[in-house]
Amino acid sequence: MAQKSLLMVGAGLSGAVIGRHLAEAGHKVHIVDARDHIAGNCHMYRDAETGVNVHAYGPHIFHTDDEEVWAYVNAHEVFLPFKNRVKTTSQGRVYSLPVNLHTINQFFGETLRPDEAKAFIETKADTSITDPQTFEDQALRFVGRDLYDAFFRGYTLKQWGCDPTELPASILKRLPLRFNYDDNYFNHRHQGMPQNGYTAMVESILNHPGITVSLNTRFSRDQAKDYDHVFYSGPLDGWFDYELGRLGYRTLDFERFTYEGDYQGCAVMNYGDEEVPYTRITEHKHFAPWESHAKSVLYREFSRECGPDDIPYYPIRLVNEKAMLGGYVERAKWEKGVTFVGRLATYRYLDMDVTIREALDCARLAEKAFAEGGVMPAFTVNPL
Ligand SMILES: Cc1cc2nc3c(=O)[nH]c(=O)nc-3n(C[C@H](O)[C@H](O)[C@H](O)COP(=O)(O)OP(=O)(O)OC[C@H]3O[C@@H](n4cnc5c(N)ncnc54)[C@H](O)[C@@H]3O)c2cc1C
Numbered sequence: 001m002a003q004k005s006l007l008m009v010g011a012g013l014s015g016a017v018i019g020r021h022l023a024e025a026g027h028k029v030h031i032v033d034a035r036d037h038i039a040g041n042c043h044m045y046r047d048a049e050t051g052v053n054v055h056a057y058g059p060h061i062f063h064t065d066d067e068e069v070w071a072y073v074n075a076h077e078v079f080l081p082f083k084n085r086v087k088t089t090s091q092g093r094v095y096s097l098p099v100n101l102h103t104i105n106q107f108f109g110e111t112l113r114p115d116e117a118k119a120f121i122e123t124k125a126d127t128s129i130t131d132p133q134t135f136e137d138q139a140l141r142f143v144g145r146d147l148y149d150a151f152f153r154g155y156t157l158k159q160w161g162c163d164p165t166e167l168p169a170s171i172l173k174r175l176p177l178r179f180n181y182d183d184n185y186f187n188h189r190h191q192g193m194p195q196n197g198y199t200a201m202v203e204s205i206l207n208h209p210g211i212t213v214s215l216n217t218r219f220s221r222d223q224a225k226d227y228d229h230v231f232y233s234g235p236l237d238g239w240f241d242y243e244l245g246r247l248g249y250r251t252l253d254f255e256r257f258t259y260e261g262d263y264q265g266c267a268v269m270n271y272g273d274e275e276v277p278y279t280r281i282t283e284h285k286h287f288a289p290w291e292s293h294a295k296s297v298l299y300r301e302f303s304r305e306c307g308p309d310d311i312p313y314y315p316i317r318l319v320n321e322k323a324m325l326g327g328y329v330e331r332a333k334w335e336k337g338v339t340f341v342g343r344l345a346t347y348r349y350l351d352m353d354v355t356i357r358e359a360l361d362c363a364r365l366a367e368k369a370f371a372e373g374g375v376m377p378a379f380t381v382n383p384l
Pocket residue numbers: 009010011012013014015032033034035039040041042057058059060061062063217218219220233234235238313314341342343344350351352353355
């Protein structure tokens with residue numbers, strides 16, 4: 001097999017997992033990242049003042065049903081048991097999320113059993129809505145006005161910067177509503193947190209003699225000619241110098257503050273009220289209950305429209321963005337020597353387990369293509 005010289009743009013999970021697989025297959029892998037650290041948006045760092053391991057780009061909890069991916073992350077880092085139990089503050093009271101039997105009983109001052117709660121919520125639901133078109137329709141149809149106003153309306157408005165009547169019903173596809181006391185935020189079989197953080201995990205993935213990493217190195221397209229193939233995990237519109245315009249994102253601002261002791265008693269507290277400008281507060285030390293820290297560091301999280309110099313977090317993917325995405329995907333298919341991978345280059349929200357799954361699949365396809373003299377496609381998943 002002829003050894004290929006490969007470039008990964010981005011040292012996040014996508015670049016690291018693809019790079020590792022192809023280095024193990026005998027190829028020479030160079031990874032560049034514009035940032036001064038590896039691990040992309042999963043990056044964590046030790047806060048100098050408190051000693052707490054902080055999720056630099058917002059809280060990340062690992063959860064999956066994918067056995068191979070679970071084995072993969074466990075091969076690179078010790079995962080300790082962790083259940084994400086989110087709380088929310090609404091109109092001066094604290095409730096449990098996702099909306100469950102405890103939330104319903106507490107909110108309505110009832111002591112309902114599961115069947116009674118189901119029947120009760122049906123009396124609250126707006127059954128006149130037969131074909132929900134908007135996020136608001138969908139919520140009113142299934143939970144009714146009271147729960148919608150307390151738990152969905154304000155949060156969604158702040159998160160997406162528009163009224164829920166302007167968002168499609170599909171955003172609220174599966175209603176997070178439980179008629180039991182299960183307050184585990186995720187349903188997946190495996191859930192946990194990396195003992196030393198995701199950055200340590202990615203460091204282990206990158207630890208291979210066939211891989212070199214250059215940080216503080218922004219990729220420009222003229223570098224591509226120096227390599228046999230590029231795996232690009234940067235923004236799709238950025239590859240094309242935004243010639244069709246910028247794909248819309250929401251960005252986040254984190255306001256750091258510290259506290260002597262335990263500030264909120266849980267890792268994530270949402271704020272559902274429209275009047276509170278932030279969406280949630282993260283108390284990072286609660287993500288590592290096996291560590292002990294007297295002081296605490298917290299992030300207040302604010303969501304807003306993403307400008308050209310901001311970090312893109314959540315792709316908006318409404319009608320206009322999808323049309324622009326279609327244009328970029330069409331152009332991308334004509335590009336030679338590049339495969340677009342990961343959350344930014346395919347303009348999708350991807351959980352970490354899905355990112356790793358797609359990266360492994362892409363890397364295997366590439367291994368085969370390079371061995372057999374085949375051609376790697378621009379996309380190994382359909383971004384549309
Ligand atoms: C707020 C938030 C919370 C999340 N929480 C969870 C969670 O709880 N659980 C979960 O499973 N997933 C979560 N995720 C998803 C998770 O962050 C992604 O799955 C993961 O980051 C995707 O990895 P990636 O490598 O595709 O992209 P990224 O991590 O974004 O990595 C891309 C890298 O490419 C670099 N780059 C881009 N352009 C260039 C360029 N031109 N030159 C050089 N480098 C470049 C960037 O600097 C970046 O480091 C969350 C996401 C967000 C936004």
